[in-house]
Amino acid sequence: MALILALAAGPAAASCTDQVFEGAQFAVCAAQAGSDLRMFLNGADGKAYGGFAPVEAVLQAQGQHLVFAMNAGMFHPNLSPVGLYIEDSKQRHRIVTRDGPGNFGLLPNGVFCIGDRLLAVVESRAFAAAPLPCRYASQSGPMLVLGGDLHPGFMAESTSYKIRNGVGVRGDGGVAWFVVADTPVTFDRFARFFRDSLGARDALYFDGSISRIYAPALGRSGAGFAIGPMVGLVEGN
Secondary structure, eight states, rough: OOOOOOOOSSSOOEEEEEETTTTTEEEEEEEESSSSSEEEEEESSSSBBBBBBHHHHHHTTEEEEEEEEEEEEEEEEEEEESSSSEEETTTOOOOOOOOSSSTTTTTOOEEEOOOSSOOOEEEEEHHHHHHOSSSSSESOOOOEEETTTEEETTOOOOOOOOEEEEEEETTTTSSSEEEEEOOBOHHHHHHHIIIIIOHHHHHHHHSSOOOOOBBBBTBBBBOOSOOOOOEEEEEHH
């Protein structure tokens, strides 16, 4: 699989929009490599944030704020990550490369990586063989788009319609799109939205049903059930 990296000239303001593809509604937030994208899991007390509001409160106390955020990977009942999780360049949970039950184990799965000026979605076994210098990373699955091709296990005639969310990276790696399907969709349609509408070369599924997005520009608070890993764009200071 091709590895997509980027050295961007500099960050640009994020944009969040509502889009329609084949009759389905999607909320999309885009950010450039070099922007202050971060992963969030636990607060200073070691307990999981569990949602966007506690993260926003901590940032506001520091003179910062979230431009947008979304859940960013599957998690156990205690909100700990199922797969690889890196925060502040420290690995908090190891990578998982075996197949297994559920969507996470539907290989190939992948890793979303945020470096200093790097955005990448990489198949998990390729990442394990040649890790990238990620400041933040989260593993999930399945991959949606791999080098411009859809995951081989997806079926156009599937009847599994769910709310889903994920991330895709542009071919030059300079832009990442964070997407929540507000209309229940199949894996096939969700993946094709990334590839055919947004132009993503590689894309990764984060989760389904509990999928949420915090996007004040769209009037979205992201309130709901407790969640584990989150990704968000930070501004301020």
